[in-house]
Amino acid sequence: MALQVELVSPEDIIYTGEATMVVARTPEGDIAFQSGHVPFIGTLLGRGPVKIFLVEGGVMQVAVHSGFVQVANDVVSILSDVAELPETVDVPRAEAARDRARAALATNVGDEDAQAALNRAELRLAVAAAGSPARAR
Amino acid sequence: MLRRRIKSVQSTKKITRAMELIAATRVVKAQQRAAAAKPYSRQITQVIENLAAGGTEVHHPLLREATDVRRVGFIAITSDRGLAGAYNSSVIRATEREVMAHELEGHDYSLVLIGKKAEGYFRFRNYRVDASFVGISDTPKYEDARAVAAKITELFVSGHVDIVKLIYTEFFSVGVQKVTVRRFLPLESVAVVGAEGQGDKHAAAAAEFEPSPEAVLEALLPRYVEARLFGALLESAASEHASRQRAMKSATDNAEELRIKLSRQMNRARQESITTEIMEIVGGAEAMRSGDESGIPGAVYIDAMLDPVTWPAQSGLAAASRFDELQSLQDELAGGRDAAADN
Numbered sequence: 254m255a256l257q258v259e260l261v262s263p264e265d266i267i268y269t270g271e272a273t274m275v276v277a278r279t280p281e282g283d284i285a286f287q288s289g290h291v292p293f294i295g296t297l298l299g300r301g302p303v304k305i306f307l308v309e310g311g312v313m314q315v316a317v318h319s320g321f322v323q324v325a326n327d328v329v330s331i332l333s334d335v336a337e338l339p340e341t342v343d344v345p346r347a348e349a350a351r352d353r354a355r356a357a358l359a360t361n362v363g364d365e366d367a368q369a370a371l372n373r374a375e376l377r378l379a380v381a382a383a384g385s386p387a388r389a390r
Numbered sequence: 391m392l393r394r395r396i397k398s399v400q401s402t403k404k405i406t407r408a409m410e411l412i413a414a415t416r417v418v419k420a421q422q423r424a425a426a427a428k429p430y431s432r433q434i435t436q437v438i439e440n441l442a443a444g445g446t447e448v449h450h451p452l453l454r455e456a457t458d459v460r461r462v463g464f465i466a467i468t469s470d471r472g473l474a475g476a477y478n479s480s481v482i483r484a485t486e487r488e489v490m491a492h493e494l495e496g497h498d499y500s501l502v503l504i505g506k507k508a509e510g511y512f513r514f515r516n517y518r519v520d521a522s523f524v525g526i527s528d529t530p531k532y533e534d535a536r537a538v539a540a541k542i543t544e545l546f547v548s549g550h551v552d553i554v555k556l557i558y559t560e561f562f563s564v565g566v567q568k569v570t571v572r573r574f575l576p577l578e579s580v581a582v583v584g585a586e587g588q589g590d591k592h593a594a595a596a597a598e599f600e601p602s603p604e605a606v607l608e609a610l611l612p613r614y615v616e617a618r619l620f621g622a623l624l625e626s627a628a629s630e631h632a633s634r635q636r637a638m639k640s641a642t643d644n645a646e647e648l649r650i651k652l653s654r655q656m657n658r659a660r661q662e663s664i665t666t667e668i669m670e671i672v673g674g675a676e677a678m679r680s681g682d683e684s685g686i687p688g689a690v691y692i693d694a695m696l697d698p699v700t701w702p703a704q705s706g707l708a709a710a711s712r713f714d715e716l717q718s719l720q721d722e723l724a725g726g727r728d729a730a731a732d733n
Contacts, residue, residue: 263532265426279600295600296609
């Protein structure tokens with residue numbers, strides 16, 4: 254049986270679909286959910302993409318910058334303030350943001366805002382580079 | 391005069407009609423946005439509910455119940471633009487009523503206003519306004535909700551206010567909206583929030599948490615506050631557009647009614663002036679006829695005068711004082727026209 258995946262932001266439902274497995278990164282490390290997983294609620298960090306292993310094959314990566322994941326009854330709900338699907342990532346903008354953040358870090362190593370901006374930009378770019386298998390085909 | 395008024399009423403009607411149509415499409419959009427935002431708040435409520443089922447209790451500042459209320463905060467959601475019927479005034483009135491009620495109980499107040507209308511009203515009346523947000527109520531974004539929530543959270547957590555009440559317009563349908571006053575902060579205890587949801591409690595009871603139930607809840611509560619405020623903003627926006635649509639519809643109807651009344655009035659006035667003119671001509675003619683009957687030479691019959699074609703001939707005869715010939719010519723003419731030429 255497949256997992257039901259819901260990606261929800263405050264303004265809209267970003268994505269719904271079926272998956273065989275979902276991998277997300279929580280403060281304690283990556284965690285994978287498959288069918289029959291015990292109920293789980295965790296916070297998500299914007300450090301790595303959420304990987305959705307689609308039923309029809311392929312992996313879709315989603316840039317989830319912060320939020321929560323809840324798993325219950327084979328339904329994976331991802332609540333996120335900011336989440337982007339590969340096709341919605343604005344690559345030139347993310348690249349510009351990355352370069353800006355790097356420049357800021359070069360002058361001020363302890364700049365947390367810049368570090369966070371760099372993480373976000375890199376996550377976006379990684380997701381965009383991985384692409385969306387379901388729609389590319 | 392009348393014609394100018396009719397013109398202005400007509401163009402006003404066109405404007406209100408356009409505004410009505412715009413508002414109608416906006417209502418639909420706002421409703422869709424409100425519907426799209428529902429899953430998120432439902433999910434958050436559900437997570438909190440699951441936490442409650444797991445028996446988690448934390449002492450989060452947002453849950454702090456004040457033992458002694460000194461100051462009450464009010465969030466009033468109004469619009470930036472007017473022409474929306476009673477939409478703004480009813481929110482403002484409800485807010486003022488609440489403020490007064492709390493002042494009677496000896497509580498101080500603090501206002502957080504959304505929308506130009508509320509700001510204008512309360513600033514003009516010298517209320518103390520702690521914060522006001524303008525330019526977001528038409529199509530609220532989540533970031534807007536977050537900014538407002540941050541301000542309110544700050545006021546609450548710092549102890550500046552002990553209770554926060556939210557006054558907004560609940561959207562039931564295009565026809566029905568109601569001003570609602572809700573307690574916004576402190577949040578009801580987790581168990582109460584949880585009981586609001588209708589989730590599957592058995593499956594959730596044994597949930598795993600990462601990093602820990604407390605940490606999750608702590609991260610979750612601010613989001614919950616934002617989501618609730620965002621929901622209220624969206625509902626208010628939908629209500630604003632619905633109420634503007636209704637106001638503009640009745641304005642359009644009134645303009646149409648006024649236009650009909652004015653053009654009736656104008657037609658009557660025109661008819662009247664024509665009648666008066668005819669009466670004057672007839673009256674003048676009668677005077678002349680009676681002049682002729684009284685034997686004044688040179689008097690002419692009016693019915694013989696009515697067609698100018700024969701006037702040169704008639705006046706020529708009159709000038710030559712050939713009254714007998716003139717009389718016989720006029721007898722031949724019907725209504726001043728050459729009867730023979732007519733046939």
